[in-house]
Amino acid sequence: MKTPGKLMDIYFNSVGKNGVLLLNLPPSTEGLIHSVDSVHLKQWNDWRTTLFAHNILKEAKLQKGNLVQKQWRKYRYWTVDNENPGMVSFEYTLSQESTFNVLSLQELIALGQRVERFNLEIWRDGVWKEVLAGTT
Incomplete structure (x- = not known):
């Protein structure tokens, strides 16, 4: 299970360095992402979206x-x-x-x-x- 903080760290050290985003979230034997991972992915996505929502240089x-x-x-x-x-x-x-x-x-x-x-x-x-x- 990866926390939203760990997912953000993976993001900045992959996409943030012009690399590939590889989350390594294993599916269950039913082919589903674990519910905790799903919640963490949603939290991380919301955090990332908020983080990049306002560009202070746009009006500079x-x-x-x-x-x-x-x-x-x-x-x-x-x-x-x-x-x-x-x-x-x-x-x-x-x-x-x-x-x-x-x-x-x-x-x-x-x-x-x-x-x-x-x-x-x-x-x-x-x-x-x-x-x-x-x-x-």
Whole structure:
């Protein structure tokens, strides 16, 4: 039996890292998911839906640096300007101080992997402070 917390951990360490979501929930001999697992899956889905329901950057002001917006099939995405390749930097300005618990950066992997590393900085007390750095 996996708790909603364990399911969220599996989610962030699979889908959240561009991997496959494999829950390993065994069916009973009747081919049914155990009732406890079913309840936990519903709780996890509700939690995940709530977690991603509000995008604080949707209304934020974007300073896009050397990014250009493009369309590929149904996907709209930002990418580096071919005239000015190299490090990409962009900045979102919020209308008020905000808190968040998930930063979701996604790459249109169908076009190939281009992101090698990233960092997140916040403006606090008059200076930029790095709060997160990672690699892909």
